[in-house]
Amino acid sequence: MDLRISIVVPVHGVEALLPECLDSLLAQGGAELELIAVDDASPDGCAAILDAYAERDERLRVVHLAENRGLGGARKAGLERATGDYVWFVDGDDRLMDGAVEAVAQRLAQVRPDVLVTDFVRGYPDGRVEPNTWRRQIADPPPEVFTLADRPQLLNMIMSVWNKVVRREYLLTLGVEFGDGYYEDISVTYPLLLAAERISYLDRPCYYYRREREGAITHSSSPKHLDAFGQYDRIFDFIDARAGGTPPGLRRRVFDRTVLHGVTVYRTPGLVPGGLRREFFDRLTGHFRDHRPDDYSFPGGVRGLQYRCVARGARGAFHRMDDVNRLRRLPRGAAARGRRAVRGLLGLARRGVYRAFLRLPMNENLAVYAAYWYRGYACSPAAVYEKARELAPSVRGVWVVADKAAGAALPDGVDCVVANTLPYLRVMATAKYLVNNVNFPHTMTKRPGSVHVQTQHGTPLKHMGLDLKGRPSAGDMDFERLLEHVGRWDYLVTPNPHTTTAFTGAYPGRYEVLETGYPRNDRLAAATAQDRETARAALGVREGSQVLLWAPTHRDGATPSRRSEELTELARELGDAYTLLVRHHYLEAGAEIPPVDRGARILDVSGHPSVEELCLAADLLVTDYSSLMFDFAVLDDRPIALYVPDWERYRRERGVYFDLLAAPPGVVATTVPELAHAISSGRTGEAEATRLRQAFRERFCPHDDGRASERVVRRVFPVA
Structure with missing residues (x-):
């Protein structure tokens, strides 16, 4: 493929995460890569790590800056040395997903956009991985090429630079550069999208964005949060210099997004230091006054009230409104008594309004x-x-x-x-x-x-x-x-x-x-191999990994104390060829996921919005008494294993409708070594396990043909 991509990696204080980032880049294929890592005078061992990797792979070129220039300065230094057709800025504490470069290169070669926006996932310190909720802002399916005027909702997505692959010559001739300090990339990303004649969107997770990392700006208190206003000014300087080249509707959207960003930073606890909060609010009011479009109208609801307070500089009113909104969430003591009183009054008022609506x-x-x-x-x-x-x-x-x-x-x-x-x-x-x-x-x-x-x-x-x-x-x-x-x-x-x-x-x-x-199982009944791959990619599953969905049920307050130990033991027994997707019952939200120093990779997917997507991603379900086994059985090519060390106690205390162990959906194990051996030896997929699963499926999935929703709708609703 006659296409060269320059990947620029700014690096500062990310020693523990840098190897994972570099490994993800050097494992990519599908295009000619130029990797430029910029050591931004990192105070830890990042410089030595970069040099060691550069010695092993000539595609990686390392630039050592004599003094710290921040993310913006490091990106500028990398861009100055880039020679590729396209440039991709990847932060040193994040990583690319498997196959990302190949997918990006194919799209770039097909349509040659000015900017390619990619989908991404969020990863958290506790191992959770969440899909990008902003992806729904783009029409599905989007056209291969469009402008921001065609899809203005793109401005509602994250405005970071790392999920945007940019034609290098377009970026260099745009006349913008990364700002200094915090939020340095928005002074580039807004102009990139506003001026682009050819934008494309790749609906595939290509980037793993690490959230809530200690030291990240979205997780740290600093005076540098005031840097946002300088970046806002650069955005509007660019818009004003375009001499009517930006439609008024887009200017309004950009303005609304910058105000929302400022309000969000101000309201997020622990970001703006206490002694600078008044200055931050005053700067936000100044921003509103200086850049408000002539035809701007306030949004509705609470956001509109917040914006009106900002516009008037009414910081006290802003806080009083916030206090009322937050009263319900305050904990104990007088605040709790006030909360109960307010809740009681609101309850009476709601019931009265509801009765009126019933008329x-x-x-x-x-x-x-x-x-x-x-x-x-x-x-x-x-x-x-x-x-x-x-x-x-x-x-x-x-x-x-x-x-x-x-x-x-x-x-x-x-x-x-x-x-x-x-x-x-x-x-x-x-x-x-x-x-x-x-x-x-x-x-x-x-x-x-x-x-x-x-x-x-x-x-x-x-x-x-x-x-x-x-x-x-x-x-x-x-x-x-x-x-x-x-x-x-x-x-x-x-x-x-x-x-x-x-x-x-x-x-x-x-x-x-x-x-x-079950209507929810229509998705599983109609699943394809591509659905499986898409689900796995969204979760960040390593290519070639065997995926187990571990989904125990709730124990009515008697959860075995060894569950965390059992999970750790299973991960170690299986080894690093496996990935464990851990799905705690919603009544056990926040249950600890143990760290594993060796063995299978563990991903906490308890907060994932779609259990059906988790089923699609899994090669095997491991559960005890969860009803998920009946849904998973719809996927007739995937084994189910039961881990039931407490079956007799459970059936005695909770009561069951049938003897699960007399007609299980597959292999049954009562110890972790027994379970691990059944999985690693392939016994979960042998003829006897398959026979049990097929009998189970015939008994409990007789109507799951992908049309359950249709049958419900045709019986209940007036069908056209």
């Missing part, structure tokens, strides 16, 4: 969707929503989310309301259709004529509902309240005859059972 006519073309107590877009409700958009377009779907952060993570084009707001109360009171995988709050009554669809969220092994009566797991469960909720259901979605029998006994009611298969 409005029912909206026959409105459906409300929710999942997992408003945590986000997930599970069968999401699958039903997507199919309803296709088959019943006259019915508008609205999602309920717990807060604005959850709303921001929704797919592009999905409408939402935040719980306990006026829009939420209105849609809950007036919607014809309500779809959830758990129960809506008890205060949301069943309106005559409304249609409630309960999808549930798993095939039951353990006892549920009324079957928990008399068991310790029931705790103080209000069974009368449970029956009131069940009385609101019009439809109960089940995946198989077993679940129909179990749920109709555990949740007795007058609803209609839709034994359709």
Whole structure:
């Protein structure tokens, strides 16, 4: 391929992470590479590491700066020495994903853009890896080449330089350069996008962005956060110098983004030092005054109120508004008493407003969707929503989310309301259709004529509902309240005859059972080999690694104390040819993931928004009593192993609907060495294990053919 890419790596104080970065670069193929690492007078051992790598690989050239010039200065020094057709700035504490350069080079050769924007993932110190939630800002699929005017929502994505591969001659003739101090790259990235005649977007994670690293600017208190205003000035100097070359709409968007960035930095605890906070706010007010477009109008909601305070320099009002917004999150003592008082008053007010909305006519073309107590877009409700958009377009779907952060993570084009707001109360009171995988709050009554669809969220092994009566797991469960909720259901979605029998006994009611298969499993039933590779790439799985999804269930407060030790032992037994995706139950959020000095790589995916994507990425499921085994069985080519050291205690205390060990979905192990041997020896894929899995699949996945969502939608909604 006749294309040369220069990768510039600024390096300062990242000794522990630098080898991983360099290894990821030197392992790339698919294009001629020029690697330029700039030692920005690093105080640790980075210089020696760079020199040692350069001795082993002639593609790496090292530049040692005599004095520290910051990220911007180091990037400028690297750019001055670059000779490639394109330049890619990669930070020394991050890394490229496997195959990134080859994928980038192919796109560059195809369309020769001025700027190629790539997708990325975020990695955290605890091992979590999260996909880029901003990717939905771009229309799917985007055109191969576009301008910022064509896709202005690109400005809502992260404005760092590291996920942008730039035509070098275009960058050099643009007349911009990286600023000094913090936020140095935004004075380049905004102009790059504003002036580009050819932008392309590669919808593939190519960059691993390390978040919350100790010492990173987004994690450190420093006066340098005030450097942002100098970078903002450079952006608007560029816009003003273009003599009408920037459409007014783009100028407004850029202005709004810079104000939002300034407000976010100011509000984030621990960034702006206390003695400089007044100066920072005053500088933000000055920025608003100096660069506000003539046709600018304030946004709505809380953000609009914040911006108005900034525009007036009303720092006290800004803080009072913030205090009210944060009161609910304060912990104990007087603050907690104040929080309870405010919550009580707000609850009374909300109930009054809700009752008033109930007097409005029912909206026959409105459906409300929710999942997992408003945590986000997930599970069968999401699958039903997507199919309803296709088959019943006259019915508008609205999602309920717990807060604005959850709303921001929704797919592009999905409408939402935040719980306990006026829009939420209105849609809950007036919607014809309500779809959830758990129960809506008890205060949301069943309106005559409304249609409630309960999808549930798993095939039951353990006892549920009324079957928990008399068991310790029931705790103080209000069974009368449970029956009131069940009385609101019009439809109960089940995946198989077993679940129909179990749920109709555990949740007795007058609803209609839709034994359709689980809508959420349509994604698995239709999965392709490419889906597997895409899911693995998004998680940052090393090429060639065997991937195990470790997903134990919750133990009702009796989680074995050895779980962390068992995980460590399994990782060591399996070795570095394996990757363990650890998915804790949501009731055990924050459970410790142990460090492993040798053995399999461990990735904490407990916070990943889609368990279906995790299943697609995995070669093997290891679980105990989780309902995930029934979903994973839809993937008929992938083994399941059960690790059940406490089966007798669990079945005795929790109660189960059938003897799992009499008809398991695969290999059964009661010790970690036994489990590890079964996996590494290939016994999980042998004929007997395959026979068990096929029998299990026939019993519990008879309807999972990829059309469960369609069957639900056609029965419940007015299909066009």
